[in-house]
Amino acid sequence: MRVLIVDDSRSSLAMIGTLVEAATSADVDTTTRPSEALRLSQATQYDLVLVDHVMPEMDGVEFTTALRVRPSYQLVPIIMVTSDMDRNTRIEAIRAGATDFVNKPFDPTELQARVANLLSLRAAQVELADRATWLAREVELATAHLLAREEEIIWRLARAIEYRDGDTGEHVSRVAQISQLIASGMGLSSERCRMIYLAAPLHDIGKIGIADAILGKPGKLTPEEFATMREHVTIGARILENGSSELIRTAELIAQSHHERWDGTGYPDKLSGNDIPVEARIVAIADVFDALCSERPYKAAWPVDKAYAEVLASSGSHFDPACVEAFQDKWREIEAIMGAAPAAAVGF
CATH class of the missing domain: 1.10.3210.10 (Hypothetical protein af1432)
Structure with missing residues (x-):
């Protein structure tokens, strides 16, 4: 699994990265710039994204909105890290596509638990998607095989009629x-x-x-x-x-x-x-x-x-x-x- 962390505070970024690495076996990428995070997510499929709410270049809501537009990120869990407890702010984040919230200052144990749970759900989701893809491929192959047999029977029958x-x-x-x-x-x-x-x-x-x-x-x-x-x-x-x-x-x-x-x-x-x-x-x-x-x-x-x-x-x-x-x-x-x-x- 791969995790992307976006926070304009280098100290907060380092702390969250250390906690995530300690709690999971995931590969972790970090950046202080939302624009860089969008570029990274274009090249790499991440399984969990943690994003700070307040950043000067682009806030967490805007970043989440931009990320959710991409088909490959429509189901990826996104955790919003925020010190703003305002109800309207949270609703705005949820509408943008935030999956969960972690409050600043955050409890390290709570953060690790939320990250671990969401990565487990993501792993199950990926496994189901892979299984569905495999089943679709198997159905396609079986259907192609049946069609090929049907075509063969038709051609052989038609030639038998012509010989007669x-x-x-x-x-x-x-x-x-x-x-x-x-x-x-x-x-x-x-x-x-x-x-x-x-x-x-x-x-x-x-x-x-x-x-x-x-x-x-x-x-x-x-x-x-x-x-x-x-x-x-x-x-x-x-x-x-x-x-x-x-x-x-x-x-x-x-x-x-x-x-x-x-x-x-x-x-x-x-x-x-x-x-x-x-x-x-x-x-x-x-x-x-x-x-x-x-x-x-x-x-x-x-x-x-x-x-x-x-x-x-x-x-x-x-x-x-x-x-x-x-x-x-x-x-x-x-x-x-x-x-x-x-x-x-x-x-x-």
Whole structure:
């Protein structure tokens, strides 16, 4: 523990310092100037401060007020040493932040007892604060570990779905990256962008409920088969419903609504405009764009620039204009993603 003593009287300063050192194992610093004491307390965290009430440079009340402004000294005990017994003076000192008083001329035993008691309380306070910091750090580490496990499970599940759909899993990775870029371009917070990035890979989780004969059909689907394929959004939402984490709840919104269209002609609920969750509007662009750039059994992969033009042309009809604008603003980064690996097949 460290103690700071401030008194313009050198004899009083020496006496108090000797008594404090004799009664405690604390390190003691002394000064006759309040301005010097404020400088010392800026560089060193003291656990107890004793300050004289009457000093020419700055009185004890003014010093206490200046010290209490600092966050690190809001809980440090301060003893005011005073010969003024006036009630108003004491109230003024208490309002400034004084914890206790010692009267001049002081009783050495009383002074030592008050100092020892306040240092004991300060030690307990510091121990509790350290314990709280340790617990907060442990909770943070445990939470990070849980989030990492949740993210890992999501990515592995998403890749499993892609493999079942005849893909290698690159599609979900690209859709996640592009979705994050669009979200960032729209000015969403970094936390929300990250959430969309992690939830986007589950946009087609409902495909595990679609028959292999439809999912793996080499040719174009019949209207009846396509109607069945559309059910994957509802299946996906049911799989993810009632999630206890924000990540799963975001994934549910995306799975349910990523095939809605800005003009209301999408499915399954024919939502339009801002009634479509923004997360789903963002992933819709990433999903369709990557689909256009991917080879399918019934179509060749489009050149990236042609797919880019199609997204821009669909602004206000298929896609949210604000999302398209963000897609356009982030084009260089998106183009780099598309060039990083061969385009892979994607579902409907």
